Amino acid sequence: xxxxxxPLYIRVSPxxxxxxxxxxxxxxxxxxxxxxxxxxxPRAHKIALEDIPKxxxxxxxxxxxxxxxDPIAKGDWINENMLRLPTPPGLDHLTFATNIRTDLPDPPPxxxxxxxxxxxxxxxxxxxxxxxxxxxxxxxxxxxxxxxxRELLPKYPNVDGVVPVNHAYGCGVAINAPEAKVxxxxxxxxxxxxxxxxxxxxxxxxxxxxxxxxxxxxLSEENVLILQDYKGFEEMVPAIMRMAEKKLERLNRRKRExxxxxxxxxxxxxxxxxxFSGITANPAAGYAADMLVKAGATVLFSEVTEVRDGIxxxxxxxxxxxxxxxxxxxxxxxxxxxxxxxADRSANPTPGNKKGGLSNIVEKAMGSIAKSGTxxxxxxxxxxxxxxxxxxxxxxxxxxxxxxxxxxxxxxxxLQVFMTGRxxxxxxxxxxxxxxxxxxxxxxxxxxxxxxxxxxxxxxxxTIEEVGxxxxxxILDVASGRKQSFAERWKLYNDLCIFNPAPIT
Ligand code: CA
Numbered sequence: 001x002x003x004x005x006x007p008l009y010i011r012v013s014p015x016x017x018x019x020x021x022x023x024x025x026x027x028x029x030x031x032x033x034x035x036x037x038x039x040x041x042p043r044a045h046k047i048a049l050e051d052i053p054k055x056x057x058x059x060x061x062x063x064x065x066x067x068x069x070d071p072i073a074k075g076d077w078i079n080e081n082m083l084r085l086p087t088p089p090g091l092d093h094l095t096f097a098t099n100i101r102t103d104l105p106d107p108p109p110x111x112x113x114x115x116x117x118x119x120x121x122x123x124x125x126x127x128x129x130x131x132x133x134x135x136x137x138x139x140x141x142x143x144x145x146x147x148x149x150r151e152l153l154p155k156y157p158n159v160d161g162v163v164p165v166n167h168a169y170g171c172g173v174a175i176n177a178p179e180a181k182v183x184x185x186x187x188x189x190x191x192x193x194x195x196x197x198x199x200x201x202x203x204x205x206x207x208x209x210x211x212x213x214x215x216x217x218x219l220s221e222e223n224v225l226i227l228q229d230y231k232g233f234e235e236m237v238p239a240i241m242r243m244a245e246k247k248l249e250r251l252n253r254r255k256r257e258x259x260x261x262x263x264x265x266x267x268x269x270x271x272x273x274x275x276f277s278g279i280t281a282n283p284a285a286g287y288a289a290d291m292l293v294k295a296g297a298t299v300l301f302s303e304v305t306e307v308r309d310g311i312x313x314x315x316x317x318x319x320x321x322x323x324x325x326x327x328x329x330x331x332x333x334x335x336x337x338x339x340x341x342x343a344d345r346s347a348n349p350t351p352g353n354k355k356g357g358l359s360n361i362v363e364k365a366m367g368s369i370a371k372s373g374t375x376x377x378x379x380x381x382x383x384x385x386x387x388x389x390x391x392x393x394x395x396x397x398x399x400x401x402x403x404x405x406x407x408x409x410x411x412x413x414x415l416q417v418f419m420t421g422r423x424x425x426x427x428x429x430x431x432x433x434x435x436x437x438x439x440x441x442x443x444x445x446x447x448x449x450x451x452x453x454x455x456x457x458x459x460x461x462x463t464i465e466e467v468g469x470x471x472x473x474x475i476l477d478v479a480s481g482r483k484q485s486f487a488e489r490w491k492l493y494n495d496l497c498i499f500n501p502a503p504i505t
Contacts, residue, residue: 096324134170186384274356274421278367287468427487
């Protein structure tokens with residue numbers, strides 16, 4: 001029988017002087033001609049393919065990841081303690097629109113089944129969203145939501161669920177500080193989320209700083225309920241339920257219909273990345289993103305500190321100077337934000353990233369930007385803004401999984417694709433989250449949490465195009481309600497951590 005020999009290593013660019021091990025490699029193995037391992041090398045870690053002198057460049061993805069602190073010999077393991085971080089690329093002399101690709105891959109179907117909304121993107125789920133203006137009301141609201149689920153929802157079978165939009169913002173905050181516009185805008189835009197079907201329900205306390213008029217102009221007794229107006233807890237819960245039932249009656253009349261993909265908006269995120277993420281899960285997601293864009297959909301990608309070191313590549317894909325300058329503006333804002341906190345982008349990689357073979361933020365960023373595919377970037381959003389264009393959009397958010405998720409929700413995503421190397425059970429109540437693993441090991445460890453395994457790309461069992469097409473189809477199945485992701489099936493819903501760069505008082 002012809003047994004296909006599995007590769008021992010992966011080298012991305014011919015310029016690279018390092019490769020990534022596909023599995024743990026023992027000392028004394030010749031992984032390629034003339035390169036013998038000088039020690040045991042863990043799975044997904046870097047091995048030097050040539051002698052690198054002190055201060056010499058360490059190159060992966062054709063990009064300088066860093067400089068050798070001490071001489072490194074051919075065959076050595078290169079870990080995160082052996083590189084010095086390069087200075088970040090400058091933002092003042094970027095060139096825009098020099099790499100505008102039009103030959104994107106052809107997607108198979110061009111439609112999905114969603115809940116149409118007038119004037120905005122369609123919903124992928126039909127949900128009653130209940131927005132809060134302050135964390136103080138969350139306890140009461142959660143009690144009411146439990147009763148709504150038990151006592152009311154069974155009467156309205158076309159409604160998929162009830163989502164309390166609880167968050168930490170709203171009071172004890174410097175509401176007039178310049179950057180308070182970020183959380184306020186995010187919560188205001190969550191009121192308009194496509195999966196909430198145009199129904200508005202706000203629960204406030206009555207003495208908070210985030211007054212309802214700051215997040216909506218649809219102020220009425222039908223939409224806004226203030227707890228301090230009610231006599232005791234026992235009056236509050238029935239009042240919330242009465243308002244909810246009116247909304248459920250209307251939501252229940254909504255039906256899925258076949259829609260063009262221009263009605264679909266999804267987000268891309270990665271978390272718990274490892275050295276495989278950038279060669280398996282993220283490029284497969286990028287291929288799916290290219291197909292979605294070609295089919296007319298809108299795809300958001302984010303995570304400023306994880307694209308900062310790849311900014312030159314993204315600048316070339318900005319459709320025009322205006323979009324390019326907006327990209328540089330968001331990078332600069334974040335550089336200053338980090339500097340004001342006494343940090344820089346090197347604060348990003350986690351111990352788990354490093355254990356997974358990612359030495360520093362440059363290496364992480366090169367893998368991270370692969371999930372944006374190759375399409376032109378048509379718009380740039382500040383955190384929590386809503387898009388005005390269709391296509392690939394850069395939506396600036398922190399890279400933190402639990403902050404990026406809610407901020408992309410505020411921008412309107414109705415589904416998120418999440419690539420992971422180390423594994424995370426993260427999920428969102430307001431939109432399904434689809435998990436893609438960077439390795440087969442993770443899929444085997446978590447068969448009931450990972451939806452798509454991209455690890456077959458590293459072992460040579462599948463191509464980026466094959467996994468990307470599988471993911472594209474799965475995205476449309478989940479968006480259309482034909483399938484559920486595991487995070488949705490198990491109801492793994494994280495808290496909504498809204499990005500607040502302004503002071504807390
Ligand atoms: Ca993330």
